[in-house]
Amino acid sequence: MRAVFACAGCGAVLTAPVSQIALPVHAHHTYGHELLPALMEPGAYAVDPEPSGPPWRPWSEIEVDEAEARGVFAPVYALSFGAPGAIVVAPGDTRGTVLIPERCGGSCYGVDGRDGPNLACARCGRPVATRIDDCSYWQAVWLAPHAVRRLPADGSARRTVDWETPAEEREGTPPVEPSGAWSPRWEAAVGAALAHVLVASAGAPVTVPDGLVADTFGRALDALLPPGPPAKKAALVGPCLPAPDPAPGIALVPQCPRTGKAWQDHPYARPF
Known part of the structure; x- marks a missing residue:
């Protein structure tokens, strides 16, 4: 409304x-x-x-x-x-x-x-x-x-983008700005997601797959959590992504910027 x-x-x-x-x-x-x-x-x-x-x-x-x-x-x-x-x-x-x-x-x-x-x-x-x-x-x-x-107010509510909206109609924010600087929106989102991962870890070490997730979270998790096994595995899970096999102990799922609702299809989902 x-x-x-x-x-x-x-x-x-x-x-x-x-x-x-x-x-x-x-x-x-x-x-x-x-x-x-x-x-x-x-x-x-x-x-x-x-x-x-x-x-x-x-x-x-x-x-x-x-x-x-x-x-x-x-x-x-x-x-x-x-x-x-x-x-x-x-x-x-x-x-x-x-x-x-x-x-x-x-x-x-x-x-x-x-x-x-x-x-x-x-x-x-x-x-x-x-x-x-x-x-x-x-x-x-x-x-x-x-x-x-x-x-x-008169008029219908603005169209809400949700998980049923085709991917090509969703607007995203690149992690890097045209100037080459790290996006401040992504900095905030990564910080919030890191806090969720730390809570989900319950103080145990967390491993992440190589690539963007490791580049984003790996160094911080290594510094904030103790080393050694047994470690929980964290991975990206969500629409348009192949299901990880085996299922991770901590799933990083996207959060809709309009509704604030997380895409959840995992018992240990954490919004990102």
């Missing part, structure tokens, strides 16, 4: 019609010292289930059990204790908003949201969203969940 988001204060429409997709795995990753493209495709929105934005608490003030409850097991500079459920859209899909000049702090080329919501409803002046477009960040507008309302 297509939707628009409106100001919770006065009801003014703040976005173009958008359809929900999965939150990109690289949504909160920063990359390099350059201007990055928009996080979201036009006509799409995603919801972040985790807390985001201010207030922030430095690592020194956070108890270990608090951090672990949030899935954070290594020190970070600060952790957000803001409201969960922020809605992200492409900057070009916003409507009827104006910048709040005193909240437009940034580090280099643009604004990074450090001062809290920096976009206000043009009709009533209520702070409703945070625009981020500084270098190293994916360009995005994050709608504050308490400041907006989701309303149905």
